[in-house]
Amino acid sequence: MTVAPATVERAAPGGRRLRLPDNGYRWILGVAAAVVAGLTAWFLVSLVVQAWPAFDTLGFSWIFGKTWNPSHGAYGLLPFILGTFEVTAIAVVLAVPIGLGTALALGYLVPERTRGALSTTVELLAAVPSVVYGLWGLIVLAPLFREYVEPFLTSVLGWTGLFDGPNQGVGLLLAGVILFVMILPTMVAISRDVLVVVPDEQVEGAMALGATRWQVLRKVVVPGARTGLLGAFTLATGRALGETVAVALVIGNSPYIAHSIKSPAATIPSLIVNNFGESTGTELAVLFAAGLVLLVIGIAVNSVARWLVWSTAGSTAGAAVP
Amino acid sequence: MTDTDTRVPGPDDQGAERSDGAGTRGAVVMTLEDVAVAFGGRTAVRDVTFDVHAGEVTALIGPSGSGKTTLLRALNRMHDTVRSAEVTGTIRLGELDVYGAGVDPTLLRSRVGMVFQRPNPFPTMSIYDNAVAGLRFNGVRKKALLDESAESALRAAALWGSVQDRMNAHASTLSGGEQQRLCIARALAVEPEVLLMDEPTSALDPIATKRIEELVVELKERVTIVIVTHNMQQAMRVSDRCAFLLMGEDKAGELIEFGPTAQLFSEPSDPRTLDYVNGRFG
Amino acid sequence: MSAVVDAAPGLPADPVLERRRAVQAAAASSLRRRKLWSGLALGVCWAFLAIAVIPLVAVVFYVVSKGLPAWSVDFFTKSTVPEGVPGGGVWNAIVGTVVITTIAVVVTVPLGLVVGLFLAESDGRIAASLRFTADVMTGVPSITVGIFGYIAIVRNFGYSGFAGAFAIGFIMLPVITRAGESAFRGVPTSLREAALALGARKAVVARRVVVPTALPGVLTGVLLAVARGLGETAPLLLTILGNQYLQWNPTKPMEALPILIYNNSSQPYADLVQVAWGAALLLMVVVLVLSVGSRLLAARLRKERR
Numbered sequence: 001m002t003v004a005p006a007t008v009e010r011a012a013p014g015g016r017r018l019r020l021p022d023n024g025y026r027w028i029l030g031v032a033a034a035v036v037a038g039l040t041a042w043f044l045v046s047l048v049v050q051a052w053p054a055f056d057t058l059g060f061s062w063i064f065g066k067t068w069n070p071s072h073g074a075y076g077l078l079p080f081i082l083g084t085f086e087v088t089a090i091a092v093v094l095a096v097p098i099g100l101g102t103a104l105a106l107g108y109l110v111p112e113r114t115r116g117a118l119s120t121t122v123e124l125l126a127a128v129p130s131v132v133y134g135l136w137g138l139i140v141l142a143p144l145f146r147e148y149v150e151p152f153l154t155s156v157l158g159w160t161g162l163f164d165g166p167n168q169g170v171g172l173l174l175a176g177v178i179l180f181v182m183i184l185p186t187m188v189a190i191s192r193d194v195l196v197v198v199p200d201e202q203v204e205g206a207m208a209l210g211a212t213r214w215q216v217l218r219k220v221v222v223p224g225a226r227t228g229l230l231g232a233f234t235l236a237t238g239r240a241l242g243e244t245v246a247v248a249l250v251i252g253n254s255p256y257i258a259h260s261i262k263s264p265a266a267t268i269p270s271l272i273v274n275n276f277g278e279s280t281g282t283e284l285a286v287l288f289a290a291g292l293v294l295l296v297i298g299i300a301v302n303s304v305a306r307w308l309v310w311s312t313a314g315s316t317a318g319a320a321v322p
Numbered sequence: 323m324t325d326t327d328t329r330v331p332g333p334d335d336q337g338a339e340r341s342d343g344a345g346t347r348g349a350v351v352m353t354l355e356d357v358a359v360a361f362g363g364r365t366a367v368r369d370v371t372f373d374v375h376a377g378e379v380t381a382l383i384g385p386s387g388s389g390k391t392t393l394l395r396a397l398n399r400m401h402d403t404v405r406s407a408e409v410t411g412t413i414r415l416g417e418l419d420v421y422g423a424g425v426d427p428t429l430l431r432s433r434v435g436m437v438f439q440r441p442n443p444f445p446t447m448s449i450y451d452n453a454v455a456g457l458r459f460n461g462v463r464k465k466a467l468l469d470e471s472a473e474s475a476l477r478a479a480a481l482w483g484s485v486q487d488r489m490n491a492h493a494s495t496l497s498g499g500e501q502q503r504l505c506i507a508r509a510l511a512v513e514p515e516v517l518l519m520d521e522p523t524s525a526l527d528p529i530a531t532k533r534i535e536e537l538v539v540e541l542k543e544r545v546t547i548v549i550v551t552h553n554m555q556q557a558m559r560v561s562d563r564c565a566f567l568l569m570g571e572d573k574a575g576e577l578i579e580f581g582p583t584a585q586l587f588s589e590p591s592d593p594r595t596l597d598y599v600n601g602r603f604g
Numbered sequence: 605m606s607a608v609v610d611a612a613p614g615l616p617a618d619p620v621l622e623r624r625r626a627v628q629a630a631a632a633s634s635l636r637r638r639k640l641w642s643g644l645a646l647g648v649c650w651a652f653l654a655i656a657v658i659p660l661v662a663v664v665f666y667v668v669s670k671g672l673p674a675w676s677v678d679f680f681t682k683s684t685v686p687e688g689v690p691g692g693g694v695w696n697a698i699v700g701t702v703v704i705t706t707i708a709v710v711v712t713v714p715l716g717l718v719v720g721l722f723l724a725e726s727d728g729r730i731a732a733s734l735r736f737t738a739d740v741m742t743g744v745p746s747i748t749v750g751i752f753g754y755i756a757i758v759r760n761f762g763y764s765g766f767a768g769a770f771a772i773g774f775i776m777l778p779v780i781t782r783a784g785e786s787a788f789r790g791v792p793t794s795l796r797e798a799a800l801a802l803g804a805r806k807a808v809v810a811r812r813v814v815v816p817t818a819l820p821g822v823l824t825g826v827l828l829a830v831a832r833g834l835g836e837t838a839p840l841l842l843t844i845l846g847n848q849y850l851q852w853n854p855t856k857p858m859e860a861l862p863i864l865i866y867n868n869s870s871q872p873y874a875d876l877v878q879v880a881w882g883a884a885l886l887l888m889v890v891v892l893v894l895s896v897g898s899r900l901l902a903a904r905l906r907k908e909r910r
Binding site: 024025026028029030032033035036037039040042043046047050097098099100101102104105106109110118120121122124125127128129130131132133134135136138139140181184188210212213214215217218235238239241242243244245249269272273276287288291292294295298299302303305306307 | 631638639641642643645646648649650651652653655656657659660662663666667670715716718719721722723725730731734736737738739740741743744745746747748749751752754755756774777781805806807810831832834835836837838841842862865866869870877880881884887888891892894895896899
C-alpha cells in the first residue's frame with residue numbers, strides 16, 4: 001500500500017493546506033452525482049413534456065377507453081392496461097409459489113456444497129436476454145402450446161370459462177408463462193437472500209421444541225422473512241410489468257380486451273414497440289403518454305419493492321439481480 | 323387463585339423419595355457412557371461418562387473450548403442437522419437409547435427441551451403464541467390444554483404476573499430478562515422430563531441473571547435440569563452435581579471429574595479440577 | 605415410549621404429570637401425520653427447484669441445437685442479406701452491437717463508478733435518496749428508456765448508434781453505480797483510515813487504496829452491467845433503426861444483434877429465422893460467458909489478494 005508522503009502541515013484534518021486537494025476530490029464526486037441526478041430528472045421531465053399534448057388534446061378519459069382505433073380517432077388504452085396486468089398476473093401467480101419453494105430448497109434443503117452452484121444456475125436464467133426467450137417462446141413453445149398444452153388445459157379446466165376460444169399457441173397464456181420463466185430468477189434470488197438471514201437461533205429454537213423441518217420453515221422462517229418476501233414478489237411484478245420484446249413476440253398483438261386466457265392480447269410495451277415507427281401527431285403523443293403511464297406504475301411498484309427488501313435484508317440484498 | 327401446579331418443596335433431605343414432575347428424587351433419568359462428538363473426523367469432546375439424576379441441577383463447567391455446549395447439544399440430537407457431525411457412545415433417556423434406530427428426534431425433543439444462550443422468542447408471534455409454540459408443533463390442539471400449559475409454564479417462569487394482561491402483545495415488547503423467561507416458559511409448556519440450558523444468563527444483566535438462577539433452583543422440582551455455565555460461582559449457587567470438562571492436548575474436551583457440587587469445589591479428586599475452581603486458569 | 609414416572613400411591617395426581625401424559629400422547633399420535641406432511645411439503649419444494657432449473661436447460665438446449673447450424677465463416681464475416689439470398693451473415697449486427705456497447709461502457713462506467721464512490725463515502729439524506737433512485741432505476745421499463753433516447757437524441761440528431769448507446773448507457777448506469785458502491789463499501793474502513801492518518805489526501809487514498817481493493821467487486825459489477833446492456837432490445841428498437849449494410853459510423857443508423865433477432869423471429873421465412881437462432885446463440889454465449897466469467901474472476905482476484 002503506497003501513499004503520498006506526509007508533511008507535518010497536512011496531518012491536521014481540516015487544516016488549510018489540506019482543504020483544497022480534498023475539496024477537489026469531493027467536488028468531482030459531487031459533480032458526478034449531480035450529473036446522474038440531472039439525467040434522471042431530464043428523463044422524467046422529457047417524458048412528461050412529450051406526453052402532455054395527448055392529455056391536452058384528449059383529456060384523461062382515453063386512458064380507460066376500450067377501443068383502440070387510431071385511424072378513427074379512438075385511443076382507448078384499457079385493452080393494453082388490462083393486457084399488461086393479466087399477463088403479469090399469470091406470471092406472478094406461477095412465480096410466487098414456485099419461486100418460494102425453490103428459494104426454500106436452495107436456502108435450507110440442498111446440501112451445502114451444491115448450494116452455490118445451483119443458486120448460480122438459477123440466477124443465470126436472469127442473464128439470458130429477453131429477446132432470446134421471445135424467440136424460443138415463439139418458435140418452440142407456441143406450437144407445443146397449440147398442439148398439447150392448451151387442449152389439455154381446456155379439457156381439464158374448461159369449466160372455469162377461462163379457456164374459451166381456439167387453441168392458437170400465441171396469446172396471454174404463453175406470454176404469461178414466458179414472463180414467469182423470466183421473473184423466476186429474480187423471485188428466487190431475492191427470496192433466498194431474505195430467507196437465509198432469518199437468525200439461526202430461531203431455527204434452532206423451533207427445532208429444539210420438537211418441530212418437523214417443514215414446521216420450522218412454515219412457522220418460523222417464512223414468517224420471519226415475510227417483509228422481504230413481499231419485496232421480492234413486488235420486484236418480480238415490477239420486472240414483469242416492464243418486459244417488452246419477449247411478450248411482444250408471443251402475445252399475438254390483438255388490440256382488444258381478452259376474453260379468455262388463450263386469447264391473443266397486447267400490453268402497453270408491445271403497443272409502443274409495434275406502433276412507434278409509423279406514428280405521428282396525436283397517436284405519437286398518445287404512445288408517449290402510454291409510456292408515461294407505464295413508467296409511473298413501474299416506478300411505484302419498484303419503489304415499494306426496494307423499500308420492502310431493504311427493510312428486511314439491508315440495502316445490499318438483491319444487488320446481484322437488477 | 324391458589325397455585326397447585328408446582329409442588330411446594332419439602333425440607334431438603336437427600337434420601338427421601340418423593341415423586342413430582344421431575345421424577346422420583348435421586349433416580350437416574352439420563353445416562354452418558356463414553357460419549358464423544360466429532361466433526362468431520364476432528365474430535366470436539368470425548369470420554370464423557372456420568373449420570374443425570376432426577377430433580378437435580380447438573381452443571382457442565384469448564385473453560386471455553388472444553389466442549390460443554392457441544393456435549394449438551396448431543397443430548398437432544400441437535401447435531402443431527404450438521405452433516406459432518408458424529409456422535410459415539412451411548413446416551414440414554416430412561417431406558418431409551420437416544421440415538422437408537424427407531425427413535426425420532428422430533429419426539430425426543432418433546433421430552434428433552436432446550437433454552438439457549440441468547441433469548442430467541444419468535445418475533446412474529448405474540449407472547450401467548452410463543453408460549454404454546456412447542457405444544458402446537460407437537461400436535462396439541464385442544465385450547466383447554468394449551469391455555470392451562472401456557473399459564474402453568476408462565477407462572478413457573480415467574481412471568482405470569484407481567485404478561486397475563488397482554489398475552490397478545492409481541493414478544494419483542496419484553497425486556498431481555500423477560501424474553502429469556504418466556505423462552506424458559508415456552509420450553510416448560512411442553513412438560514419435558516429434562517431441560518437443557520446453554521449458558522442461559524450470559525447475555526443478561528446481573529439482576530436478570532439472579533432471577534434466572536433463582537428460577538433454575540425452583541424449577542428442578544418440576545423438570546431435571548442440565549446447565550452449561552462458564553461461571554463457577556453460578557455453578558456453585560444453582561447446581562447439585564457438576565461435570566468438569568477440560569480441553570486436552572489433542573484439542574478435544576474431556577470429562578475430568580464428576581460429582582456433587584460441594585465436594586467438587588472443596589475437595590476435588592483431580593488436581594486440574596482444583597486448579598480450575600481456584601481460578602488458576604479461566 | 606412411555607418413560608413417565610408414576611405418582612407414588614396415596615398422593616394426589618400431579619398436574620404436571622397429567623399434562624406431560626397428554627402432551628406425549630398428542631405428540632406420539634400426530635407424529636406420523638406431521639412427518640408425512642413435512643415430507644410432502646419438502647418434496648414439493650424439491651420439485652419446484654427442478655421446475656426452476658428446467659427452463660434454463662431447455663432454452664440452452666434449443667438455442668444451441670438450432671443456432672449452431674447457422675454458424676459458419678460467412679455468418680461471422682458477411683452482412684445481412686434479404687430472404688432467399690444465400691451466403692449472408694450477421695457481421696453488421698456484430699459490429700453495431702460492439703460499437704454501441706463500447707461507447708456506452710466508455711461513458712457510463714467511469715461516471716457510474718465515481719457516483720458509486722460518492723455514495724460509498726457519504727451517508728447523508730442526499731446520498732440516501734440518490735441511492736434509492738439508482739435502485740429504482742435499475743428496474744424501470746426498458747421501453748421508456750428507449751422513448752427517452754428517441755426524445756433526447758433521435759429527435760435532434762436522427763437515428764444513430766449514439767442514440768442507442770445513450771439509451772443502453774442509461775440502463776447500465778444505475779447497475780454500475782450500485783455495484784460500484786457495494787464494492788467500495790466493502791473496503792475495510794480501517795484500511796482507509798490508516799492511509800488518511802498517514803497524511804494522504806483523500807483522492808490519493810481513493811486511487812491507491814480504495815479502488816484497488818474494490819477492484820474484484822467493481823469488475824464483477826461492470827461485467828454484469830455489460831451483460832445486461834448487451835441483452836436489451838426495446839431501447840435499441842426505438843433509437844438505431846437498423847441497417848442491412850455494414851456501418852461503423854455511430855452517427856448513422858446501425859444494426860445490432862438483439863434487434864436482428866427480434867425482427868427475424870416473426871418472419872415467415874425459414875432462412876431468416878435460422879439467422880435469428882444463430883444470432884441468439886451468439887448473444888447468449890457472450891452474455892453467459894460474461895456473467896459466469898465475472899463471478900469466477902471476482903473469486904480469483906479475491907483469493908490472490910489474500
